[in-house]
Amino acid sequence: MKWLRQTIAVMLLNLLTVPSRLGSSAVAIIGIAGVVVVFVSVLSISAGFAGAMIGAGSPGRALVMREGSDTEMTSGIDGTEATVIKEAPGIRHEGSTALVSAELYVIVDVPKKSSPDSPANVPLRGIEPPGFQTREEMSLIEGRMFRFGTNEVIVGRAANSQFVGLNVGDTVVSGQNRWQVVGIFEADGGVAETEIWCDVHTLQGVYRRVNSFSVVIARLDTMNSFETFSQWLMTNPQVHVTVRRENEYYRSQSETMTRLIDTLGFGIATLMGIGAVFGAILTMYTAVASRTREIATLRALGFNTASVLLSVLAESLVLGGIGGLIGGTAAYLAFNGYQTSTMNFQTFSQVAFAFRVTPKLLMTGLFYALSMGLIGGLLPAIRAARLPISSALREL
Amino acid sequence: MKFLPLIWMNVWRRKIRTTFTLLSLFIAFLLFGIVMTIRAAFGLGVDIAGLDRLVLINKVTLLLPLPISYQRQIQQTPGVKIASHQTWFNGAYQKPSNVLTTMAVEPAPFLETYPEFVLPAAQAAAWLADRQGAIVGKDLAKRYGWKIGDRIPLMSQIWRAKEPWEFNIVGIYDGGKSVDKTQFFFRYDYLDENRANALKGLVGWYVVKIDDPLHALELGRTFDAMFANSGAETKTTTEKGFIEGFAKQVGDIGSIMIAIASTVLFMFGLVAASTMVQSVRERTNELAVLKTVGFTDRRILALVLSESLFITLVAGGLGLAVAWIIVQAGDPTGGLLPVFTLPPRDVVTGVALMLLMGLLAGVMPAMGAMRLRIADALRRN
Numbered sequence: 001m002k003w004l005r006q007t008i009a010v011m012l013l014n015l016l017t018v019p020s021r022l023g024s025s026a027v028a029i030i031g032i033a034g035v036v037v038v039f040v041s042v043l044s045i046s047a048g049f050a051g052a053m054i055g056a057g058s059p060g061r062a063l064v065m066r067e068g069s070d071t072e073m074t075s076g077i078d079g080t081e082a083t084v085i086k087e088a089p090g091i092r093h094e095g096s097t098a099l100v101s102a103e104l105y106v107i108v109d110v111p112k113k114s115s116p117d118s119p120a121n122v123p124l125r126g127i128e129p130p131g132f133q134t135r136e137e138m139s140l141i142e143g144r145m146f147r148f149g150t151n152e153v154i155v156g157r158a159a160n161s162q163f164v165g166l167n168v169g170d171t172v173v174s175g176q177n178r179w180q181v182v183g184i185f186e187a188d189g190g191v192a193e194t195e196i197w198c199d200v201h202t203l204q205g206v207y208r209r210v211n212s213f214s215v216v217i218a219r220l221d222t223m224n225s226f227e228t229f230s231q232w233l234m235t236n237p238q239v240h241v242t243v244r245r246e247n248e249y250y251r252s253q254s255e256t257m258t259r260l261i262d263t264l265g266f267g268i269a270t271l272m273g274i275g276a277v278f279g280a281i282l283t284m285y286t287a288v289a290s291r292t293r294e295i296a297t298l299r300a301l302g303f304n305t306a307s308v309l310l311s312v313l314a315e316s317l318v319l320g321g322i323g324g325l326i327g328g329t330a331a332y333l334a335f336n337g338y339q340t341s342t343m344n345f346q347t348f349s350q351v352a353f354a355f356r357v358t359p360k361l362l363m364t365g366l367f368y369a370l371s372m373g374l375i376g377g378l379l380p381a382i383r384a385a386r387l388p389i390s391s392a393l394r395e396l
Numbered sequence: 397m398k399f400l401p402l403i404w405m406n407v408w409r410r411k412i413r414t415t416f417t418l419l420s421l422f423i424a425f426l427l428f429g430i431v432m433t434i435r436a437a438f439g440l441g442v443d444i445a446g447l448d449r450l451v452l453i454n455k456v457t458l459l460l461p462l463p464i465s466y467q468r469q470i471q472q473t474p475g476v477k478i479a480s481h482q483t484w485f486n487g488a489y490q491k492p493s494n495v496l497t498t499m500a501v502e503p504a505p506f507l508e509t510y511p512e513f514v515l516p517a518a519q520a521a522a523w524l525a526d527r528q529g530a531i532v533g534k535d536l537a538k539r540y541g542w543k544i545g546d547r548i549p550l551m552s553q554i555w556r557a558k559e560p561w562e563f564n565i566v567g568i569y570d571g572g573k574s575v576d577k578t579q580f581f582f583r584y585d586y587l588d589e590n591r592a593n594a595l596k597g598l599v600g601w602y603v604v605k606i607d608d609p610l611h612a613l614e615l616g617r618t619f620d621a622m623f624a625n626s627g628a629e630t631k632t633t634t635e636k637g638f639i640e641g642f643a644k645q646v647g648d649i650g651s652i653m654i655a656i657a658s659t660v661l662f663m664f665g666l667v668a669a670s671t672m673v674q675s676v677r678e679r680t681n682e683l684a685v686l687k688t689v690g691f692t693d694r695r696i697l698a699l700v701l702s703e704s705l706f707i708t709l710v711a712g713g714l715g716l717a718v719a720w721i722i723v724q725a726g727d728p729t730g731g732l733l734p735v736f737t738l739p740p741r742d743v744v745t746g747v748a749l750m751l752l753m754g755l756l757a758g759v760m761p762a763m764g765a766m767r768l769r770i771a772d773a774l775r776r777n
Contacts, residue, residue: 024670031666037659042656106457107457107459108456109457118640118645174455175455268431268656271423274423275664278417279664340648
């Protein structure tokens with residue numbers, strides 16, 4: 001008990017005198033906060049991107065693409081194949097309509113609001129009438145649904161906010177084609193919100209892809225219908241296709257990008273972390289040096305070495321914790337929900353998403369901050385504990 | 397010069413402190429170098445893109461083709477040196493997801509348009525002679541261990557999905573640091589012959605080399621007017637503008653990288669500054685003594701500043717040097733960032749930042765030291 005009391009007494013002494021060493025403590029705090037800001041904000045990009053991509057896919061829907069195709073962009077399915085696919089078992093019916101839609105996925109140039117001079121590749125998806133019901137998460141938030149057989153389009157919420165001239169009433173001029181925006185839709189924050197939707201037959205005409213589709217999307221009867229559905233298609237000699245659950249498709253689409261960003265974020269944060277540990281070591285050495293006399297006095301009075309050691313560690317842990325809290329808060333305030341868009345390299349098309357500072361990221365950031373503080377305090381703590389009493393008292 | 401030993405002694409007055417300050421600044425500039433390299437890599441080689449090359453794409457989107465018949469019309473326009481075209485092949489090697497940068501081109505105009513692609517004359521001749529011939533970048537050849545004479549099958553979902561396309565590697569091109577050496581070029585006539593009839597006679601985009609970059613804007617307008625109201629209208633930009641536009645689509649990676657670099661430099665600049673403040677504070681007495689023996693104010697200022705400059709330049713210089721060595725090893729992502737090099741411009745910026753940091757870190761304590769009043773300083777202790 002005596003040992004514990006000693007330790008607490010020295011810790012308090014250390015912590016209460018931190019304000020008097022504000023300058024050098026600030027170096028450690030700001031250093032650690034900087035690492036946490038960079039770490040959390042870079043990883044919030046990949047969390048946001050992955051969120052938009054994965055959130056888009058439902059395990060209750062299946063994507064049918066040409067055999068060997070990895071993306072809707074390079075897949076091609078002709079009209080006869082599409083007709084066969086629609087007859088597959090396992091597709092949900094609502095009344096007399098089968099919830100399945102043969103779609104054409106192309107790209108149209110629309111300028112980004114952030115750089116109006118250069119065009120961005122915005123996905124333009126032609127759907128069949130059941131296409132909207134096939135996706136239960138879709139809903140119109142402004143205007144109305146487009147009429148089939150016309151050149152009317154509806155625009156995803158994210159596309160509407162990221163790109164120029166996609167409001168209800170606007171006309172999108174693309175080459176010699178004109179598209180009339182009549183509505184805005186949302187889709188639970190998924191990638192579909194970056195897309196523009198129109199009638200697939202109109203689109204086939206405009207892009208000279210007569211009776212040709214990219215993909216057939218089907219709502220499954222139940223989660224377990226996938227096996228029936230895909231087995232039937234795989235064994236049917238009339239079609240050569242690959243079938244994937246929609247959520248799996250989008251997950252594989254997001255992998256390259258999230259892996260790149262995560263590697264980048266971890267790499268930079270690790271290097272910065274090493275630097276911040278050096279900064280913390282410097283700070284703690286200064287803290288120990290400025291208290292040489294006090295520490296020596298305590299030791300002479302009979303305080304044990306462990307309490308001195310722990311007190312230094314506690315101080316640097318506290319500095320690390322403060323840095324972590326500041327950094328995490330700053331990253332959260334500055335970046336959480338920040339809207340942006342990037343290019344999905346698999347389809348060369350734009351994906352809008354928001355940075356996501358998740359609680360998990362914040363906890364990881366705080367954990368890193370505490371580790372940096374702890375590692376930074378280690379050497380100075382050992383030095384303080386091993387201070388030779390007599391010479392230390394003589395110093396200064 | 398004769399004060400060098402004095403500066404040296406002062407720098408190493410507290411070994412631990414100096415060592416860790418040097419180490420953190422080393423890390424700071426190492427990071428600066430790497431972050432700037434990443435920034436340049438995402439710029440997709442904009443810096444080397446030619447201003448004397450124009451790119452004509454389909455006005456609707458880059459992904460829609462243009463007719464081959466445009467080539468003659470472009471070539472006949474006054475001010476045009478070479479009208480060449482490229483077509484995205486989307487060739488996948490070994491597995492469908494492993495898509496390489498593969499392009500169908502016409503060998504002669506292509507090589508003439510891109511003099512920065514270095515290909516031995518014999519290999520260029522072999523390419524002209526072999527319809528199935530392809531040339532690949534040095535880095536790509538190295539990645540898969542390809543040699544001249546190898547036969548390589550690629551799958552293409554766009555042009556003929558059912559069976560693979562076979563190519564003979566007839567050449568391996570090289571080029572400067574900022575040339576993307578991971579690309580695969582093969583002959584357009586081979587593509588055109590073997591794709592579906594409906595697709596014949598279509599090219600991806602045109603790259604036009606012009607006589608004088610000053611006429612770029614004017615020529616661009618001419619081309620776009622030439623094909624206006626046709627089935628495939630065009631949009632012409634300089635190659636530089638085209639690549640910049642493409643890079644912008646990825647997002648503003650440049651700004652993110654600069655933000656990270658600034659955070660890093662600010663963080664570690666504080667470390668340097670705090671070290672200098674402490675170091676001068678401890679030495680108040682000595683500085684007063686120096687003044688007493690006749691050191692001028694200016695000389696004291698210079699002494700303290702050279703000390704902080706010494707620290708930032710040595711540590712920063714080493715950091716940048718190590719960053720450069722790491723970058724030499726090439727793209728760590730295995731193909732995502734083909735142009736991976738530390739631009740000389742950023743090295744210069746880095747050195748300038750070291751000087752600035754050294755001055756900023758040293759200036760306050762140095763001014764304080766300069767203004768020391770001898771009597772006060774000596775009395776203080």
